[in-house]
Amino acid sequence: MKTETIKQIILTADEGMYLTNGETYGKTVVLPESADQSAWYEITEQEYEKIIAEQAG
Amino acid sequence: MSIETEIERLQTSKAAIKTAIEEKDVIVGDGTIDTYAEKIGEIESGDYNQGYEDGKNSVTDWLYYASEISFANVELPENINPIFRFKKAPHTLNGCFNKTNLKEIKLIIEDNSNTTDLSQFIRDSTIIETLDLTELNPKFRGISYMALNCTNLKSILGALDFSECTACTIWLNGCGKLQDVSFVPNTIKISISFLSSPLLTDESIQSIIDGLADLTDSDTQTLTLHATVGAKLTDEQKATITAKNWTLAY
Secondary structure (H helix, E strand, O other), rough: OOOOOOOOOEHHHHHHHOOOOOOEEOOOEEEEEOHHHOEEEEEHHHHHHHHHHHOOO | OOHHHHHHHHHHHHHHHHHHHOOOOOOOOOOHHHHHHHHOOOOOOOOOOOOOOOOOOHHHHHHHHOOOOOOOOOOOOOOOOEEEEOOOOOOOOOOOOOOOOOOEEEEEEEEOOOOOOOOOOOOOOOOOOOEEEEOOOOOOOOOOOOOOOOOOOEEEEEEEEOOOOOOOOOOOOOOOOOOOEEEEEOEEOOEEEOOOOOOOOOOHHHHHHHHEEEOOHHHHHHHHOOOOHHHHHHHHHHHHHHHEEEEEEE
């Protein structure tokens, strides 16, 4: 039998906010243990919607 | 008319027919008029005579050998499901079917000795439902904006091999009806997003996860899914993603 323990870091955005690393977006972010969670920060839903609209061009 | 005059008229006509045949690139030579019917049968059909490469004699030959081509903004006949076949991998198909009015496109590229670029391939095509890449043999270098704003796209057929792909920026953004997409396992090495696609099938979701390369010894990349899809993932699927050193956002 093989047993693996995989540790994760789970970030959840506050109400009315989105998480971003400047490139992509989500309400929830699941990171591998070794990843740099400081790359992720919150923006408001209005900011998120504006960015998505701009991308749609 | 005298017999002599008649013979002269026939000879003049024969010479004129011979000239007309030879202008169609068929050599008549010194054969008798009895061979002319056969020679006329050798004339190739098709009016196109300015191919991308010399010696090509039709639009299909031109496409077959083209290195770069675009049907962007071209209004093609409706209710057809055309097949676009290339012999060699065009260096780029960037924007090839931008704003196409076709519902379905099948792209065939026979030779896989070179890579190609599918950036903006069907961008802003709001009618297209199916993109058939089952016979796309070469790998692609870039696929950014490939189907951006393709609001009716439901299926991308054929397992996509991302092993040579270095850019896929917002390639499917706006594809809210996308259901079917699949990947060659362990070939995706760069951050990839399905942010706009809540209707992905379970098979598509698993193929995406299987498509992620193991980045244990590389920098972490990010898989972005629509919130609806992310919420459907099992703990096992999430563990598989992070175990390959990928970050999951949804």
